[in-house]
Amino acid sequence: MSVQKPIRRTTAPQITARKGGEPIVSLTAYHAHTAAIADNHVDFLLVGDSLGMVMHGFESTLPVTLDLMIMHGKAVMRGAQKALVVVDMPFGSYEESPPQAFQNAVRIIKETECGAVKLEGGARMAETVNYLTERGIPVMAHIGLTPQSFNVMGGFKTQGRTRDSWQVLEDDAQAVTEAGAFAVVLEAIAEPLAARITEQVPIPTIGIGASAKCDGQILVMEDMLGLSPRVPKFVRKFGEVGRFIEEAIADYSAEVRSRSFPAEEHTYDVKD
Numbered sequence: 001m002s003v004q005k006p007i008r009r010t011t012a013p014q015i016t017a018r019k020g021g022e023p024i025v026s027l028t029a030y031h032a033h034t035a036a037i038a039d040n041h042v043d044f045l046l047v048g049d050s051l052g053m054v055m056h057g058f059e060s061t062l063p064v065t066l067d068l069m070i071m072h073g074k075a076v077m078r079g080a081q082k083a084l085v086v087v088d089m090p091f092g093s094y095e096e097s098p099p100q101a102f103q104n105a106v107r108i109i110k111e112t113e114c115g116a117v118k119l120e121g122g123a124r125m126a127e128t129v130n131y132l133t134e135r136g137i138p139v140m141a142h143i144g145l146t147p148q149s150f151n152v153m154g155g156f157k158t159q160g161r162t163r164d165s166w167q168v169l170e171d172d173a174q175a176v177t178e179a180g181a182f183a184v185v186l187e188a189i190a191e192p193l194a195a196r197i198t199e200q201v202p203i204p205t206i207g208i209g210a211s212a213k214c215d216g217q218i219l220v221m222e223d224m225l226g227l228s229p230r231v232p233k234f235v236r237k238f239g240e241v242g243r244f245i246e247e248a249i250a251d252y253s254a255e256v257r258s259r260s261f262p263a264e265e266h267t268y269d270v271k272d
C-alpha cells in the first residue's frame, strides 16, 4: 500500500476511449513550470524530441539523447499532476530491434514515471509497437512527416500531397493500430488523407498540420505561444510571448542603465 497521496492522471486507455468523441487537446512541454500551467487545459503533454531544436538550438532532432529526454520528462512529470505525460523515444534509441526499444522505453518509464512513450514510424515499426505494448508499455505512434527521418525523406515535407502516395500512409496507420498503439500522431499529412485515416482507424488520431477532423490536435507549445523565431505554415500563434519577453527585458535593461532600478521598494533596509 502506497504512503503517497495518489495522483489521478489521465491514462493511455482513457485517451483511446475518446475516439470520435470530445476532441483531445495536447501540447508539447519540456519543463516543469509550463507543464504546470498547461496541466488544467490539456489531456496529454508530450515531451517531444523537438526540444532539441526548440530548447537546445540543434538544427534537427537527431542529436537528442535518451538522457536528455529523461531529464525533461522528469521535469514535466514534476510540473503536471493531471495530464497524461508521453515521452518521445529519441533517434537511435529504438529502431535497431524490439528488445533495444524495450530496454530504453523501460528506462524512460522507470526514471520519469511517465504514462506512455511515442516513437516514429508506421508499418516498419509495427513489430516494435507490438513488442512494447505486449510488455506493458503504452505506445503512441507517429506517422506522416517523421522528423527523425528527414535525411531519408529529403527534408521536412508534407506527406500525401498526391493520391498515389495515400495507400502507404493508410497502411502505416492500419499497421500501428493492429500492433496496439493507443493513439497515432499524424504530422503534416494532406487534409483529406488525414480525415480519411481518422475515419478508417479505431484509435484516436492526433493531428499536427493535418486536419480539424482528427480526434485531437497537438502543437509545439513555444510555436503557438509566439516564442519560436521560425514556425511551420500550419501553426497558428495564440500568443506573442516572444515579444512580451523582449519588451520586458528591454525595460529592465533601460532601468538598470539609467540607475533607476532597483527602486526603494525593491531593496532591503537595515533592521533597527
Ligand code: KIV
Residues within 6 Å of the ligand: 028, 046, 047, 048, 049, 050, 051, 088, 142, 185, 187, 208, 218, 220
Ligand atoms: O517532438 C515533437 O514535438 C513531436 C510533435 C511535433 C508531435 O513529435
